[in-house]
Amino acid sequence: EIPIDPKKSVMENAQVYFERYRKLLRKMRILEERxxxxxxxxxxxxxIEKYVNLTRDLEELRELEIKVLGKTKRDEVRKTDEMPGVLRFEKNGFTILVGxxxxxxxxxxxxxxxxxxxWFHARNTAGSHVILRKAGKEPPRDVVEFAARIAATFSKAxxxxxxxxxxxxxxxxxxxxxxxxxxxxYKNHKTLLVEPLEHLELSSRKGN
Structure with a gap:
């Protein structure tokens, strides 16, 4: 039973509860956003933890720190780095980006x-979007598989x-x-069954 104020009319009581509902709804939206x-x-x-575990390149870790902390100067930022912290890999002349x-x-x-x-994504699980930049060239099989392995690595699987x-x-x-x-x-996709990357394999990130 909903308590009502006998000093108020039915419409006034309804208005009180409607205002309470609106306030509660606003709080729920704020909570959902948080x-x-x-x-x-x-x-x-x-x-970030996965990336740190994969790489032994101190210079790249320093670069990652700069991006994460937002210290990169604006005039030094490339299009791919307009959002600090986007991960970047290189393989045989191709660039691979990871959100x-x-x-x-x-x-x-x-x-x-x-x-x-x-575009790559681990199937039926949460994970990063991985972009293999073609830059006017068709990537060979090993580059495509490497990008797929990155997507597998940066996923819940x-x-x-x-x-x-x-x-x-x-x-x-x-x-x-x-x-x-x-x-x-998405549509018109293909599927690869791949192994996630191991710690020592990321030397291939340099394009070897």
């Missing part, structure tokens, strides 16, 4: 990537021995209206 922000930050920290959270994922997939670039990774051209991505940040649907 939860989303914390989840985003946790995901980013997890991916560390939902905000970066969406930024890479819809703001940075060209339509003919390749990274502890599995084998991970299915879907990939397709960026032109095949679509973001549904009102969907959460970083969520996409």
């Amino acid at each position: 939860i989303e922000k914390v989840e985003d930050e946790l995901e980013e920290l997890e991916n 560390k959270n939902a905000k970066q994922n969406e930024f890479l997939s819809f703001k940075v990537a060209n339509l003919d670039d390749l 990274s502890n599995s021995s084998k991970v299915e990774v879907d990939f397709t051209e960026v032109r095949n991505l679509r973001k549904p209206k009102n969907s959460r940040k970083g969520f996409v649907i």
Whole structure:
């Protein structure tokens, strides 16, 4: 039974409860935004930890620190680094970009990537968006597989021995209206079954 104030009319009581409902709704929205922000930050920290565990290159770790802390000078920022902390790999002359959270994922997939670039994501699990820049060239099989292994590594399935990774051209991505940040649907994809990267293998990041 809902208590009412006998000194107020039915409409006045209804208005009181409606205002309480609106305040509660605003608090719930604020709470949801805070939860989303914390989840985003946790995901980013997890991916930073993976990157640190994979690399032994002190210079790259220093570069990562600069990006994460936002110390990079504006005139030194490349298009791919407009959002601090985006991870960058090189393989046989091809650039591979990795988002560390939902905000970066969406930024890479819809703001940075060209339509003919390749997009990778671990299948049926949460993970980073990985972009393989074509730059007018068709990447060879080993580069495509390397990008897929990066997507497997930066996913919730990274502890599995084998991970299915879907990939397709960026032109095949679509973001549904009102969907959460970083969520996409895609078509015309292929799937690779790959092993996540191990610690010592990241020397191949340099293009070897």
